[in-house]
Amino acid sequence: MRLVTFADSGLESFVDAAEAAKFLHVHPKTLMRLARLGSVPAYPFNDGSRRHWRFLKSELDTWIRSRVNLSPHPVRSVS
Secondary structure (H helix, E strand, O other), rough: OOOOOOOHHOOOEEOOHHHHHHOOOOOHHHHHHHHOOOOOOOOOEEEOOOEEEEEHHHHHHHHHHHOOOOOOOOOOOOO
């Protein structure tokens, strides 16, 4: 009989704010602020009065890709 582990199950594991911020190339405090505002896909885990956030990289990837052309910047000509 073979023991099935979490890694074998094919389920994506959650990452903390530090790893998720590194993935998005933003500061962890910026990411946590976005999580509190509900702007970024995040899952709160409470331990007492402090809230910890967990993220799925696949959801962050989809979120950031959806924002790529959301607010285009005008192109300046270089003379």
